[in-house]
Amino acid sequence: MRSRTPTPSQLLQRLGLNKLLIHLILMMVAGVTAMPYLFALSTSLKHRTEVFTPVPQWIPSSLRFANYADAMAIAPFGTYFINTVIVVLGILAVQLVTATLAGYVFARLRFRGSSLLFGLFLIQMMLPVHAVIVPNYLTIKELGLLDTRVAMMMPFWASGYATFLLRQAFRQIPQDFEDAALIDGCSGPRFLWSVLIPLAKPTIIAFSLISIVTHWNDFLWPLIVTDSPQVRTLTIGLAMFVQQESGADWPLLMAGTILVTAPLMVLFLIYQRKFVESFMHAGVKG
Amino acid sequence: MRRNLRALTPYVYLVPSLVLLGAFTYYPILRSLYVSFFDWNLFSPRPVYAGLANYRYLLQDPTFHLVLRNTLVYVAVTIPVTMALALITAVLLNERLGWLRDVYRVAAFYPTMVPMAAAGMLWVLLLNPSIGLVNHYLGYLGVRRIDWLYDMNWALPAIMLASVWKNYGYFMLIYLAGLQNIPSSLYEAADIEGAGFWHKLRYVTLPLVAPTTVFVFVVAIISSFQVFDLVYVMTQGGPGDRTNVLVYFIYQYAFRFGDWGMASALTVLFVAGLLVVILLVMRMVERRVHYEV
Numbered sequence: 001m002r003s004r005t006p007t008p009s010q011l012l013q014r015l016g017l018n019k020l021l022i023h024l025i026l027m028m029v030a031g032v033t034a035m036p037y038l039f040a041l042s043t044s045l046k047h048r049t050e051v052f053t054p055v056p057q058w059i060p061s062s063l064r065f066a067n068y069a070d071a072m073a074i075a076p077f078g079t080y081f082i083n084t085v086i087v088v089l090g091i092l093a094v095q096l097v098t099a100t101l102a103g104y105v106f107a108r109l110r111f112r113g114s115s116l117l118f119g120l121f122l123i124q125m126m127l128p129v130h131a132v133i134v135p136n137y138l139t140i141k142e143l144g145l146l147d148t149r150v151a152m153m154m155p156f157w158a159s160g161y162a163t164f165l166l167r168q169a170f171r172q173i174p175q176d177f178e179d180a181a182l183i184d185g186c187s188g189p190r191f192l193w194s195v196l197i198p199l200a201k202p203t204i205i206a207f208s209l210i211s212i213v214t215h216w217n218d219f220l221w222p223l224i225v226t227d228s229p230q231v232r233t234l235t236i237g238l239a240m241f242v243q244q245e246s247g248a249d250w251p252l253l254m255a256g257t258i259l260v261t262a263p264l265m266v267l268f269l270i271y272q273r274k275f276v277e278s279f280m281h282a283g284v285k286g
Numbered sequence: 287m288r289r290n291l292r293a294l295t296p297y298v299y300l301v302p303s304l305v306l307l308g309a310f311t312y313y314p315i316l317r318s319l320y321v322s323f324f325d326w327n328l329f330s331p332r333p334v335y336a337g338l339a340n341y342r343y344l345l346q347d348p349t350f351h352l353v354l355r356n357t358l359v360y361v362a363v364t365i366p367v368t369m370a371l372a373l374i375t376a377v378l379l380n381e382r383l384g385w386l387r388d389v390y391r392v393a394a395f396y397p398t399m400v401p402m403a404a405a406g407m408l409w410v411l412l413l414n415p416s417i418g419l420v421n422h423y424l425g426y427l428g429v430r431r432i433d434w435l436y437d438m439n440w441a442l443p444a445i446m447l448a449s450v451w452k453n454y455g456y457f458m459l460i461y462l463a464g465l466q467n468i469p470s471s472l473y474e475a476a477d478i479e480g481a482g483f484w485h486k487l488r489y490v491t492l493p494l495v496a497p498t499t500v501f502v503f504v505v506a507i508i509s510s511f512q513v514f515d516l517v518y519v520m521t522q523g524g525p526g527d528r529t530n531v532l533v534y535f536i537y538q539y540a541f542r543f544g545d546w547g548m549a550s551a552l553t554v555l556f557v558a559g560l561l562v563v564i565l566l567v568m569r570m571v572e573r574r575v576h577y578e579v
Binding site for chain 1: 312379381390409411418536564
């Protein structure tokens with residue numbers, strides 16, 4: 001080994017350059033990825049005319065926070081925010097109930113037709129709601145629910161993905177636990193509630209975060225089932241705001257964009273580790 | 287009596303999920319199939335049976351061909367690029383890098399938190415031909431002004447760029463999780479053998495993240511065939527339908543042209559196509575990679 005001439009990568013390693021190279025590449029990737037949001041942030045604080053410089057300026061000459069006030073005066077972002085929170089939590093709450101029950105059944109009970117029924121849940125994971133917006137729109141229309149918050153939630157209330165994750169989590173809990181609980185007279189729904197659910201907490205948290213992020217960002221479905229600003233969510237509000245403000249007031253447009261992304265972004269930056277862990281956890285096991 | 291009730295428990299617990307799945311996943315597919323055989327549009331407000339007319343029209347419609355082409359190009363380019371970028375970043379991030387590692391990870395992953403619609407807006411600014419950053423920095427490399435979203439040939443690549451930016455961080459994280467599942471003893475063994483970075487990558491890392499790659503690939507297929515928000519915000523399908531994609535086309539037929547029959551036929555073709563693609567991928571993969579569900 002020692003007498004052989006080192007390969008280029010071994011040479012790099014010896015010189016400690018390997019690590020330096022990795023840092024350099026990652027800095028470039030991270031920098032380029034960060035740029036869009038940072039530039040939008042900077043633009044959102046500029047004066048309307050300051051955008052049109054021959055060379056794009058990263059630092060605004062003065063920070064115009066008034067752009068945010070202006071954006072909020074033009075579009076009811078407050079209402080959009082409250083609607084989004086209601087819709088997102090409304091989806092999550094029902095998802096957790098339906099998926100816990102179904103996950104429990106598939107993980108711990110034996111019954112006729114279980115694999116066929118489980119198949120129906122798995123196939124749903126491959127059939128994205130975007131594929132069936134047209135018939136679902138007709139259903140919602142016939143139910144008389146167009147332009148309501150419930151309409152934005154209903155198609156997501158049963159989740160094959162959540163069911164699958166919870167089934168995995170419940171299955172990992174050893175049979176001994178169930179036997180011991182049975183001796184203490186704890187079985188069925190009580191066993192689910194006081195043993196299985198607490199033990200599956202990491203999975204439940206992971207799924208909850210993913211569900212919140214997914215539905216916070218939903219666009220197509222809320223777009224087609226709503227009409228009025230009173231029920232619309234942030235992402236739709238942004239698209240409407242953009243169409244309304246089609247002039248070249250870039251700082252105003254970016255202030256709107258930042259407003260819409262800010263709540264999740266702030267949460268993410270504070271609980272960065274929790275988010276990262278959750279997405280990793282549910283990604284691999286899902 | 288009690289025993290019978292017991293035997294019913296599983297089904298009772300499944301009722302809420304099954305009712306919802308039926309109403310919003312399975313019934314819609316059957317309904318689309320049914321409606322697709324009817325003329326049901328602004329000229330024919332009551333559905334009139336038309337056999338395969340909707341399908342026949344679509345199959346010879348040049349716009350539909352263009353839409354299919356756009357969608358396939360988008361899928362075929364964004365998936366490999368996004369996955370490669372995700373894997374490379376993950377492999378590099380898996381090294382010991384100190385506190386900077388968290389910084390890189392946050393920077394790569396944060397686009398996942400940005401709604402697609404908002405991401406579209408960020409890129410509309412960045413790609414603006416006169417004031418955007420992209421043209422400005424490309425100018426330093428000697429690239430002439432590109433009109434991006436207004437250019438027939440550059441509009442679709444512009445949307446693909448935004449899509450890669452938005453998605454690669456999520457896949458990177460899944461890859462990181464996969465990499466962390468590789469036992470370190472394998473790398474130690476490779477070290478003893480005197481394997482360098484590239485050898486370890488080729489003979490340890492890549493084969494062992496294969497199951498993760500399969501997972502990411504399937505997720506990527508499902509999500510990229512559904513591209514809509516970026517198109518809606520950035521180009522509205524233009525210029526000249528050059529960025530019109532399947533879901534946007536369905537949206538147009540249903541909610542702009544009020545043609546439910548045609549929109550349903552498109553839905554049927556979309557669902558069937560997607561299922562066939564996924565089944566083919568699973569088939570192909572099952573023979574090569576062993577993975578656990």
